[in-house]
Amino acid sequence: MVAIETKNDIVYFDKKIGYITHNQLIITKGSKKNKIYINSIKRVNLFKSRVLLSNLICFLTSTSLLLYVYLYLKSNKNITFYSLIVTGIVLLVYSFIHKFYIYKLVIKENNDAVVEIKTTQIYRDQIKDFYKTILNKIPKT
Known part of the structure; x- marks a missing residue:
């Protein structure tokens, strides 16, 4: 993530997401590049959603482990026995505490074309900076 001003008119640059110039937005998705003109942007939204699958897997694993220990190993x-109980309790607590988010940047153009950029919380700061820079560049209506 680099915010610079050069003679090439690059306002914001990020290797993963793309770059913003004074009049256009270039989004990189792998080797493919998508070009959007700033004047054609109608709306920009950033959505944050929580991934619950890992929490559900940890919860089911911990409860099944604790049930197995209680039903089959309680006499032994x-x-x-004690290490499996501790492991089950740690997994159960982790399933309630762990939070993982996915960020989705949605850019809607005047011709109703929609461009989506999805990323995980690892690139949270980059996607937020990209979003704020786009908001500052689009004309206020």
Whole structure:
């Protein structure tokens, strides 16, 4: 992420997302580039959604582990019994505490074409900076 001003008119540059010049927005998706003119942008939205699949998997694993320990190993209280209980409790707590987000930037053009950029929370700062720069560049209506 670099915010610079050069003779090439690059206002914002990011290797993963793309770059913004004074009159256009170039979005990179792998080797493909998408060009959008700033004047043709109608609306820009940034959505944040939580991924619950990992929480659900941890919860189901921990409850099944605790049920297995309670039903089959309760009479056999050795080191395996206590280590499985601790593992089940740690997984259960982790399933409630863990949060992972996906960010989706939606750019709607005047001709009703929609461009979406999806990223994870690893690139959270980059997508937020990209969004703010686009908001500053589009004309206010």
